[in-house]
Amino acid sequence: MKGGRSRKRKRARHPQPQPQNQQSLQSKHKTSSSTTELNKDEHQTSSAKRPKPSTGFLDKMRARLSGGHFRMLNEKLYTCTGKEALNYFGEDPALFDMYHAGYQEQMSHWPELPVNIITKWLKGRSPSLIVADFGCGDARLAKNVINKVFSFDLVSNDPSVIACDMSNTPLESSSVDVAIFCLSLMGTDFPSYLQEAHRVLKPSGWLLIAEVKSRFDPNTGGADRNKFSKAVCDLGFASELNDFSNKMFILMYFKKKEKQNSKHKDIEWPELKPCLYKRR
Ligand SMILES: C[S@@+](CC[C@H](N)C(=O)[O-])C[C@H]1O[C@@H](n2cnc3c(N)ncnc32)[C@H](O)[C@@H]1O
Numbered sequence: 001m002k003g004g005r006s007r008k009r010k011r012a013r014h015p016q017p018q019p020q021n022q023q024s025l026q027s028k029h030k031t032s033s034s035t036t037e038l039n040k041d042e043h044q045t046s047s048a049k050r051p052k053p054s055t056g057f058l059d060k061m062r063a064r065l066s067g068g069h070f071r072m073l074n075e076k077l078y079t080c081t082g083k084e085a086l087n088y089f090g091e092d093p094a095l096f097d098m099y100h101a102g103y104q105e106q107m108s109h110w111p112e113l114p115v116n117i118i119t120k121w122l123k124g125r126s127p128s129l130i131v132a133d134f135g136c137g138d139a140r141l142a143k144n145v146i147n148k149v150f151s152f153d154l155v156s157n158d159p160s161v162i163a164c165d166m167s168n169t170p171l172e173s174s175s176v177d178v179a180i181f182c183l184s185l186m187g188t189d190f191p192s193y194l195q196e197a198h199r200v201l202k203p204s205g206w207l208l209i210a211e212v213k214s215r216f217d218p219n220t221g222g223a224d225r226n227k228f229s230k231a232v233c234d235l236g237f238a239s240e241l242n243d244f245s246n247k248m249f250i251l252m253y254f255k256k257k258e259k260q261n262s263k264h265k266d267i268e269w270p271e272l273k274p275c276l277y278k279r280r
Pocket residue numbers: 077081082083085103114115134135136137138140152153154155164165166167181182183184186187
């Protein structure tokens with residue numbers, strides 16, 4: 001009984017449009033032009049009266065749309081090669097801004113940013129160290145240290161950023177002291193980015209990798225971080241330090257070996273799953 005009453009009340013509040021019979025439609029069409037004008041005015045008055053969507057609602061819809069664009073671009077970056085990503089953003093650099101607006105929004109929820117930890121680490125060392133920031137984003141690292149930093153990304157929105165696919169930078173071999181990948185091992189060909197870092201690093205140069213923790217969590221389909229670390233070592237690095245203390249990301253510190261193995265070794269790289277951000 002209770003349910004029946006509430007259904008009745010609902011219908012009364014939101015009357016459904018009733019189907020019009022043919023006759024009433026015809027009689028409407030037969031109305032004089034003045035009546036039509038009057039109807040138009042009536043229509044204008046009623047649409048002017050219709051409440052406009054609130055700015056809060058529009059902002060929410062806009063945020064939802066741009067969040068959706070960000071997640072689509074993010075997934076694209078994780079599922080294509082660096083070369084494909086370079087062409088993709090090269091054709092429409094505005095997509096890069098869209099990606100970064102969404103990325104900054106996501107980062108605003110992280111209690112600590114890996115780029116800030118890396119900046120601190122760098123500040124504790126000689127300012128004469130030459131740095132290469134692979135996948136620099138807004139080049140925050142370069143802006144916050146006095147070291148010479150070569151910043152690379154797919155699009156350059158700043159004169160200090162060199163636009164390229166980071167598997168192929170314009171740097172000389174053995175020319176930098178520190179290579180940084182801060183959440184940037186995105187492409188399916190990520191081993192070629194690390195190979196490039198190995199080429200441009202001086203012997204004993206540092207390789208720092210910060211990555212989203214879930215990508216290295218085998219319980220959720222992530223890679224085995226020991227396997228990943230072994231692959232980096234097989235490339236010609238020695239593992240120096242691992243920092244797994246942060247909830248959101250892991251940090252791995254390697255050093256390029258002084259002497260390289262002359263024997264060619266096929267490296268077994270684990271697959272790195274895309275990091276897909278949740279809808280907020
Ligand atoms: C998640 S963002 C991180 C940005 C910055 N490192 C930070 O920590 O704020 C990753 C960046 O790597 C860049 N990237 C991904 N693949 C790349 C590639 N193959 N070559 C150059 N940049 C790349 C993306 O365009 C993006 O700006």
